[in-house]
């Protein structure tokens with residue numbers, strides 16, 4: 590399997606997040622990639638650089654004003670006299686206006702963000718763009734005839750919506766890959782999201798569409814991040830009705846129950862008649878993950894890879910979460926090698 594990755598990810602570093610009432614270094618850190626790269630090397634899976642795509646390519650799933658904000662945010666923060674890591678502290682919740690984007694950087698940041706856990710630092714945009722280009726490249730390679738590719742993306746993407754960022758995600762890599770597959774001739778694309786957290790951004794982007802099926806297995810939003818999307822009664826809207834499917838599972842879920850949900854999710858994708866697949870591959874379902882609560886062991890990740898491969902579809906796998914850094918390499922490459 591070809592692997593697409595950019596070392597520019599490392600420019601996104603030094604961020605902090607609000608965790609259990611304290612500001613702590615972000616769980617989403619560059620070391621995650623170092624561990625995955627060394628596991629890929631042990632598996633003799635070489636890495637290639639992404640192609641260059643114009644900014645225009647991002648606008649197939651994202652709002653132009655939002656992309657401009659991400660691109661210029663840190664410079665505006667500096668002009669306003671601040672340094673360090675950018676985090677918002679006020680959001681346009683119910684009862685507040687959302688038809689006006691504040692001119693100042695703090696208000697603008699709160700307008701586009703949906704949590705206080707997704708820092709922007711000086712190098713964030715370079716990493717975000719390279720991550721998106723890796724996903725676009727992986728999709729292009731599959732469209733050109735490769736059976737499967739892995740986009741080793743960092744930062745991750747599945748929480749990022751049409752014009753929102755959060756959950757360590759800025760641009761939606763998986764959504765960009767799915768749209769690229771659509772644009773290059775695959776009529777029906779399925780996105781399978783196995784990250785511990787619901788892929789709210791991907792769901793939002795494709796919610797009214799029938800040409801992209803979104804299926805997600807995740808910790809129930811009743812208690813788990815992102816809290817405000819990912820319930821079982823979300824099924825799509827308008828032309829997209831019936832083309833979103835969520836499997837929220839309780840904290841503490843282990844392999845036996847997970848496997849049943851995954852088998853059902855794969856059946857949905859088979860029934861849909863997808864002709865290409867994008868996998869949002871988070872391994873934060875691992876029992877040792879510091880911010881998640883499923884109980885999968887490292888031995889289960891190859892089983893996930895083998896089950897997904899059973900669909901026999903052209904497939905783009907996209908890296909999402911996974912924060913048990915010392916085991917992340919074995920867990921990710923376990924999925925890929927079995928696939």
Ligand code: SP5
Nearest residue numbers: 706745756757786814880909910
């Ligand atoms: C891509 C991805 O996996 N994003 C996850 C973002 C989660 N950020 C907020 C997590 C808040 C969870 N609080 C931890 C509770 C520990 N039991």
Ligand code: ZN
Nearest residue numbers: 784785786910
């Ligand atoms: Zn996650």
